Amino acid sequence: MQTKIKAKLVDAAGFSRTITRIAHEIIERNRGTERLGLVGMQTRGVFIARRVAEKIREIENREVPVGVLDATLYRDDYRTSLRQPQVQQTEIGFDLYDLNVVLVDDVLYTGRTVRAALEAIMDHGRPKRVQLAVMVDRGHRELPIKPDFIGKNVPTSMNEEVQVHMTEVDQEDAIYLVEVEK
Amino acid sequence: MSLLSQKHMLGLADYSAAEIQTILDTSLQMRDILNRPVKKVPTLRGVTVVNLFLENSTRTRTSFELAEKRLSADTLNFSASGSALAKGETMLDTALNIEAMKVDVVVMRHKSPGSPHFLARHLESIIINAGDGRHEHPTQGLLDMMTLRDKYGSLKGLRVALVGDILHSRVAMSNIIGLKKMGAEVIVCGPSTLLPRGIERMGVEITNSLDEAIRRADALNILRIQLERQTAGLFPSLREYHKYFGVTRARLEQASAPLTILHPGPMNRGVEITSDVADSEHSVILQQVTNGVAVRMAVLYLLAGGRAEPSA
Numbered sequence: 266m267q268t269k270i271k272a273k274l275v276d277a278a279g280f281s282r283t284i285t286r287i288a289h290e291i292i293e294r295n296r297g298t299e300r301l302g303l304v305g306m307q308t309r310g311v312f313i314a315r316r317v318a319e320k321i322r323e324i325e326n327r328e329v330p331v332g333v334l335d336a337t338l339y340r341d342d343y344r345t346s347l348r349q350p351q352v353q354q355t356e357i358g359f360d361l362y363d364l365n366v367v368l369v370d371d372v373l374y375t376g377r378t379v380r381a382a383l384e385a386i387m388d389h390g391r392p393k394r395v396q397l398a399v400m401v402d403r404g405h406r407e408l409p410i411k412p413d414f415i416g417k418n419v420p421t422s423m424n425e426e427v428q429v430h431m432t433e434v435d436q437e438d439a440i441y442l443v444e445v446e447k
Numbered sequence: 448m449s450l451l452s453q454k455h456m457l458g459l460a461d462y463s464a465a466e467i468q469t470i471l472d473t474s475l476q477m478r479d480i481l482n483r484p485v486k487k488v489p490t491l492r493g494v495t496v497v498n499l500f501l502e503n504s505t506r507t508r509t510s511f512e513l514a515e516k517r518l519s520a521d522t523l524n525f526s527a528s529g530s531a532l533a534k535g536e537t538m539l540d541t542a543l544n545i546e547a548m549k550v551d552v553v554v555m556r557h558k559s560p561g562s563p564h565f566l567a568r569h570l571e572s573i574i575i576n577a578g579d580g581r582h583e584h585p586t587q588g589l590l591d592m593m594t595l596r597d598k599y600g601s602l603k604g605l606r607v608a609l610v611g612d613i614l615h616s617r618v619a620m621s622n623i624i625g626l627k628k629m630g631a632e633v634i635v636c637g638p639s640t641l642l643p644r645g646i647e648r649m650g651v652e653i654t655n656s657l658d659e660a661i662r663r664a665d666a667l668n669i670l671r672i673q674l675e676r677q678t679a680g681l682f683p684s685l686r687e688y689h690k691y692f693g694v695t696r697a698r699l700e701q702a703s704a705p706l707t708i709l710h711p712g713p714m715n716r717g718v719e720i721t722s723d724v725a726d727s728e729h730s731v732i733l734q735q736v737t738n739g740v741a742v743r744m745a746v747l748y749l750l751a752g753g754r755a756e757p758s759a
Contacts, residue, residue: 335476338480338488338489338490338518338748339488339489339490349450349451349748349749349752350450351450351469351472351473352473352476352477352748353476354475354476354479355476355479356479384489385488387485388483388484388485388487388488389483389484389485390484
């Protein structure tokens with residue numbers, strides 16, 4: 266399987282502005298940061314969640330707790346894919362009960378990972394409300410899931426892929442549209 | 448690409464260091480599930496596991512059963528007594544009958560070495576060895592390694608002494624194989640009658656002196672003395688065994704740094720281990736039990752998931 270970069274959709278400056286906007290939207294929608302918690306989905310969702318939390322602190326001067334979630338054990342495709350994915354760490358160091366939880370992921374596609382994440386969150390406690398923040402919504406939903414906070418809407422075809430790069434694990438902050446040649 | 452190249456878990460001998468590492472890493476995540484409010488994940492929903500225990504075991508069977516339930520598998524227990532085996536059915540027929548009921552995984556314990564390998568040749572199901580005679584007990588080896596890794600961070604260069612009945616111990620075999628692969632040094636210590644001939648070919652050091660083992664090791668894995676062995680004349684009396692190979696607080700005080708104490712259970716307090724050692728702050732015996740469930744969850748997850756044909 267080969268990939269070819271088709272376009273750079275967002276550069277580092279744009280990435281930072283998007284994080285800032287999402288942070289503002291989260292504060293606005295939740296009327297502040299009272300009883301708010303962020304849960305980032307492994308791997309890049311975690312870094313996005315941390316950056317959003319950092320931004321919220323700059324704006325509101327308040328700490329918002331950030332948890333880490335790996336939904337691998339809740340996936341619905343473990344019997345259809347030959348590959349058994351490595352289970353990564355889940356660590357939600359705060360009580361979810363009655364909290365407004367914002368689930369954070371990099372790319373929203375079929376919605377199946379979000380479904381798995383919702384089930385995992387419910388096993389950790391009963392939040393008051395769960396909202397969804399994504400850096401990119403690329404369409405092609407297979408489940409009735411709709412994000413509350415969207416960095417960028419990117420219409421894609423099935424043989425395209427959206428890659429979010431972040432300095433924590435990649436060379437730069439950027440979003441690329443990539444063509445997958447099968 | 449699967450994370451493990453094996454279909455079954457028959458023994459740690461078949462597994463590479465990288466695969467053992469993967470299992471131990473996955474076990475850590477599994478252990479986190481045991482500390483949550485809802486101690487269950489839906490991962491193996493729809494997978495049926497039969498625990499075929501043809502030799503008595505409460506601890507290992509309970510641990511496997513709990514691991515299966517934590518992963519939402521359906522479980523079925525099958526023991527030798529009260530089964531058709533008692534009526535003279537062969538083991539293969541019993542297993543084929545169970546498989547005909549469409550089970551996905553067979554966790555097996557049997558007194559004969561190689562019996563899980565035999566089933567693996569004849570059954571389509573995934574076979575997990577839960578102890579075959581004196582051959583291997585791979586998940587025990589894994590849980591011991593997990594417990595040591597918790598304590599020391601890495602197994603590389605760690606010196607672990609196995610004390611007691613090495614000859615009849617599948618726990619010892621799986622520990623030696625696993626620890627050597629992970630770069631640890633292994634010392635075996637016991638009376639000559641309980642050390643298998645040729646054990647040095649496994650790359651272990653041998654000693655008949657418990658004091659020497661204590662001086663040289665970072666951790667002691669104290670094996671259970673099977674009381675029935677005494678009648679076989681392999682050691683004169685429990686009292687004499689205790690005198691030479693019983694781990695006591697006084698003996699442990701010779702060590703320059705405190706040794707970590709492991710025991711696979713069930714313990715004979717006052718024979719191979721005294722209560723003040725078993726209950727001391729350096730004993731990790733109960734952590735071993737918790738880790739046992741986590742390790743078995745990891746093995747089940749890694750072997751029983753992702754086995755169907757690819758959809759695309």
